Amino acid sequence: MTTSTRLLTRMKESWGEVKKKKWAYTFISPFYILFAIFSVYPIIFSIYLSFTKWKGFGPKVFVGLANYERLLGDYIFWQSIRNGVIIFFLYVPIMTLLALVLAVILNAKFFRFFQIFRTMLFVPYVTTMIAVGYVFKMMMNTKYGLFNMVLTSIGLPAVPWLDNIWWARVSLSILIIWAWLGYNMVIMLAGLQTIPKDLVEAATIDGASPVQAFFRITVPLMRPIILFSVILSTIGSFGLFNEIYALTTVGYTMGGPMYATITPLVYIYQQAFQNFNFSYASAVSYVYFAIIFVLTLLQLKYLGREE
């Protein structure tokens, strides 16, 4: 082959490459166009908005950092952040452990009906949350609800499910566990199937009890999956909305009683769509974003590191 023909083929090839690249850029462009219009631009606009005072109409008055100053002393905002943390600790440890234990049981396959059980646990994932929120509200009614009827009929005291600060948080956690246990279990199950079975078997033959095998072998090997599930739950507990809209709204006030179950997303919604304070809502959403960003990084750093 002479040099010229080689050059010609290379030119042809690279022309083909350019043509192919043009296609590639065309194929991926819809996402970036939509992302620029409906995410990047709004986010930048929202920064500007957070430095103004604007109630949805009329001119926007520049107020500098006033919204952020107000936010520092805003009791309800900080309460919403605290609630995110409290609710996280109320449901995440129980749910994660339960999901892992159930996954281990279903993975062992030594009992019948496990297919049905898996389906039963996972169906909430496709269920309209707002509807379930209202049915829990009904069942948790202190005076006439099903839960208290059952409790009192077996001689236990009635529980003020939604009327008391701490019980309301517990009730919310029960609803969240109901909704997300199956999802987490399915993820853990998929993770377990990547772990070689002989490992646990070998440990059991060597005399380890099932509990020891679980904590010494299964849990360490499942670390990445557990981390994934915990990070999702962290973001999830600050971004709770539907559950609170249905379960803990009293009259027109969401997230009761006494702001015990208000979350940052609920507070942003209230500020923007009930008080029409769009500029303050923007400031709140920025600080909220910063907080969960840092939290996620911290979790990645401390939970994700190897032993």
Next chain:
Amino acid sequence: MAVIKENTLIKTKTVGKKIFVYLLLIPISIFMVLPYFWILITSLKTVAEVFHSPIIIFSRNMGLFNFRDAIDKGVLIRLWNTFFISFTATILRLFFCALAGYGFAKFRFPGRNILFSVLIASMIVPFAVVLVPLYIMMVNFHWIDTFLPLIIPGAASAFGIFFMRQYIRTIPDELLDAARIDGCSEFGIFTRVIIPVITPGLISLGLIFFMQVWNDFLLPLVILKTPENQTLPVMIASLFGVPGKTNMYTLQMAIAVISITPLIIIFLIFQRRFTAGITAGAVKG
């Protein structure tokens, strides 16, 4: 002797295990099914029977009257709205995700890694940050009270592109090259070679998208103002009584049945595809 002893030991061990498992699973099963049972029962009751002491589970007055009432209040148009939005949004999203997934999986081009990092990073931005400015934008576009804000902004999902990229990567390059030699255009390769091969993946992803849009609540709540334009979740919430009025739990639960049942049926048919879609992202990612 020793052998027999060991066998009985193993047997008692498995029996103990079984008891533990059933003690755990039976209460959880009851807890999981109870809300569905209660939704169904309440949807058949009269308002007076909802909060009654002693509690009423079954009664003679039960009937389908709440469903008739729901139809009178326009539940069917909301069912159509919900279906229309979910279906259109799903098809559009699948198309853009598969297209971009193909672009990232099978082409090498300058800036690919940076663009892909931007895509992944976009998943970190919480919806709460976009909600307020997006709403203002929709007001300026005169898109309030239309279905467009529920379909267009989410038309290309980062998660979906990531999912499709992983899927399309497994297709051998020879298959694409063969089509190229036959004179197929790049878009032709996408529609004629890629799409047929990735159909199972598209079904998995499509089910997740459809379910998400169907159950979506916050965005439809702020966007759809006219009752006739609302979706089923918004209708359920709008029926919650204002202070001083009796709450229409029975009507709410009838609509809940209408909203929940289609998805459960779809889920039961495609269960394997569904879980495949959920776990692919978690385990590989």
